Amino acid sequence: MSASVAVGLIGAGWIGRFHGESVALRISGTRLVAVADPAPGAAASLIERVSPDARAYTDALELITDPTVEAVLISTPASTHTDLVVAAAEAGKHVFCEKPMALTLEDADRAIGACAANNVALQVGFNRRFAADFTAAHDVITAGGIGTPQLLRSLTRDPGITADVASRVKPWTIFNETLIHDFDALLWLNPGARVVEVFAQADALIHPQYKEQGYLDTSMVQLRFDNGALASAEANFQATYGYDVRGEVFGSGGMVSAGEVTRTAMRHYSSPGVLADTPRVNIELFHDAYVAQLVHFADCILSGRAPSVDGLDARNALEIALAAKESVETGLPVSLLAVPQ
Known part of the structure; x- marks a missing residue:
């Protein structure tokens, strides 16, 4: 792994755009290498502004299987979170997921289990902690x-x-x-x-x-x-x-x-x-807390430490x-x- 983390962003809505800007422009330890959003032009529009060399996808699973992506940042509607966390984990990608990570305890356990089984970091976006x-x-x-x-x-x-x-x-x-x-x-x-x-x-x-x-x-x-x-x-x-x-x-x-x-x-x-x-x-x-949580995520990946706010916190x-x-x-x-x- 390089000195910075290659991040793929899934979801280019308003919070996704902010996270994408942070990954590309505000944080030295991350690079935005791909963006996926099903809305026509949404991924390309963000990429054009902040990371022209990144790849645009309409299918999140294509981004997840992109071999250059080391970590996935999920900022899609809540009902999609668990399946994307599991897919990313099974592809060996570290995961940052916006809250809620899941909408049922069964799905929360599924997400936690997938990340543990595949030895990838899982951080959830509870920004007040930062x-x-x-x-x-x-x-x-x-x-x-x-x-x-x-x-x-x-x-x-x-x-x-x-x-x-x-x-x-x-x-x-x-x-x-x-x-x-x-x-x-x-x-x-x-x-x-x-x-x-x-x-x-x-x-x-x-x-x-x-x-x-x-x-x-x-x-x-x-x-x-x-x-x-x-x-x-x-x-x-x-x-x-x-x-x-x-x-x-x-x-x-x-x-x-x-x-x-x-x-x-x-x-x-x-x-x-x-x-x-x-x-x-x-x-x-x-603003600063949203950026700081992604700095923490990147630092955890680069250092091998576990994130301080994880899937169990999301479950609780x-x-x-x-x-x-x-x-x-x-x-x-x-x-x-x-x-x-």
Whole structure:
């Protein structure tokens, strides 16, 4: 293997384009050698901008079997993730997969098993672990700086969703693709503990006309850990002021918090009031974290180390997401005590 990793990108949508740009232009340890997307011209358009010598495919499996590709970056719709992870692993390619890695625990186990059997690295895109403030909070907690975690909170608020987009949102997206970030963050910020009970409430408050088809835009989830800690995770798709992600852990010896609703400390004081530099999308708020997670992926491949956020982490967060779905459906708390880790 060379001093840089030859990466093939599968999926040239908005997040895929950002990852492709990072691989090609922002990270010294990676090269973008191929892009696959079924949409006519999507792969070629990205390649033309950032890596003119890369190859364009419409078939992901052709990219996976390309002998020059050493690692595969998957940023396709969630329902395709597991099969692509397995195909890449069986072809001997290292895998970075956007969350969720799978939509069932059986598929999560299939993805984990394929990567283990073929001795390839598997990293999942939980970018908050690579944000400087969240990393600092985690380091304080693991060093004993707040004592034993007792109360935890994590939230995600997206800056608006149109009726057209809401009509196309897959059922349970709020748990599987939004709050799954919060579930992972809460597990990470309570090291060594596992969730034993989940109680969730959710509704369609912004576009109620789509609730019958499974659309939900507002949720509050309560978690109980086996070390006694209690946590809440909340999400909403109508933060009119901008993209908002925060976390907090209160412990027996103190508290840490992470997350800001602005990119900088700049404030503009004028006649309309006080204005701040508020990001509208996640790749603005978490720009550096999105890049840092791919730097970590490349470093792990080049050094032979295991990624710090892997398939088991993805499975653990998915387990909570699936329990939240069940809780909404039944109106009751869901116990995870019987689920093996």
